[in-house]
Amino acid sequence: MFSSSIFEGNLDDFSEQEAQRSPIGVFDSGVGGLTVLRQLYKQLPNESIIYFGDTAHLPYGIRSQAEILQYVREILNWMQQQRVKMVIMACNTSSALALENVRQEFNFPILGVVLPGAKAAVQMGKRIGVIATPATAKSNAYRQAMMEIKPDVQVWQVSCPEFVPLIEQNRIHDPYTTQVASAYLEPLLKQEIDTLIYGCTHYPLLAPVLRSLLPAHVKLVDPAVHVVTACAQDLDLLNIRNNHLPMPTRFAVSGCPQQFAQSGLQWLGYTPLVEQVYLTDATVS
Numbered sequence: 001m002f003s004s005s006i007f008e009g010n011l012d013d014f015s016e017q018e019a020q021r022s023p024i025g026v027f028d029s030g031v032g033g034l035t036v037l038r039q040l041y042k043q044l045p046n047e048s049i050i051y052f053g054d055t056a057h058l059p060y061g062i063r064s065q066a067e068i069l070q071y072v073r074e075i076l077n078w079m080q081q082q083r084v085k086m087v088i089m090a091c092n093t094s095s096a097l098a099l100e101n102v103r104q105e106f107n108f109p110i111l112g113v114v115l116p117g118a119k120a121a122v123q124m125g126k127r128i129g130v131i132a133t134p135a136t137a138k139s140n141a142y143r144q145a146m147m148e149i150k151p152d153v154q155v156w157q158v159s160c161p162e163f164v165p166l167i168e169q170n171r172i173h174d175p176y177t178t179q180v181a182s183a184y185l186e187p188l189l190k191q192e193i194d195t196l197i198y199g200c201t202h203y204p205l206l207a208p209v210l211r212s213l214l215p216a217h218v219k220l221v222d223p224a225v226h227v228v229t230a231c232a233q234d235l236d237l238l239n240i241r242n243n244h245l246p247m248p249t250r251f252a253v254s255g256c257p258q259q260f261a262q263s264g265l266q267w268l269g270y271t272p273l274v275e276q277v278y279l280t281d282a283t284v285s
């Protein structure tokens with residue numbers, strides 16, 4: 001279901017060698033996609049990556065579908081100009097609200113996080129909680145994906161509007177964050193969930209807080225792990241894995257590069273060099 005068979009385009013623009021060496025594009029509204037980047041480093045260490053954080057438009061989770069579609073198209077156009085061979089939408093909100101609309105518009109495979117996360121979750125549990133941004137929760141994307149795969153699972157979704165701003169402000173260890181998390185988890189704990197999906201790529205950064213509030217038997221599903229596994233399978237199917245040394249990861253943001261570099265240090269363990277890109281300008285050719 002989630003493989004390159006879904007990719008109906010072709011990479012004809014590229015010679016085979018260029019496709020193998022080309023970078024994978026990864027984007028999110030902010031630092032959340034770094035959870036996917038860390039998985040890429042772990043599972044696909046030879047790949048070159050271009051990371052884009054649309055920090056000027058953060059948070060995505062409170063925006064309309066029309067806005068998300070516009071941002072996602074601008075980002076994908078820019079990615080195309082950078083000659084990426086594949087893109088991972090390291091953002092659940094974009095995956096839930098825009099992926100199906102834009103997939104056919106570009107001549108490279110585009111992977112989203114919702115389906116790999118949903119597939120993994122139904123293999124792990126029967127009473128599944130989803131914590132997500134307001135837009136992702138409202139879209140019902142996780143519930144629909146899980147019901148399609150396994151109609152007998154029970155799914156409860158909670159919208160967590162405060163999480164992304166708290167994470168972007170680096171307030172993970174603020175007692176207020178624990179208080180907010182406890183309120184968000186309460187309805188799920190009442191339903192005695194056995195599995196919880198991080199329905200936003202920012203949320204694994206809250207793992208210590210969430211783990212401390214959950215009973216030990218509740219399993220946590222991080223879709224970042226599973227989208228990267230799907231990415232590896234697709235690279236193999238298309239024969240475009242990079243067998244050479246990767247280029248250093250390139251980071252670009254639409255907002256403040258310094259702020260992103262600071263958070264980057266915390267989540268990546270090194271300070272990334274970050275450039276600023278004005279997307280509307282970049283896509284006018």
Ligand SMILES: N[C@@H](CCC(=O)O)C(=O)O
Pocket residue numbers: 028029030032033058059060061062090091092093094133136164199200201202
């Ligand atoms: N990383 C987020 C986007 C969060 C936001 O900007 O609201 C997601 O997976 O949905």
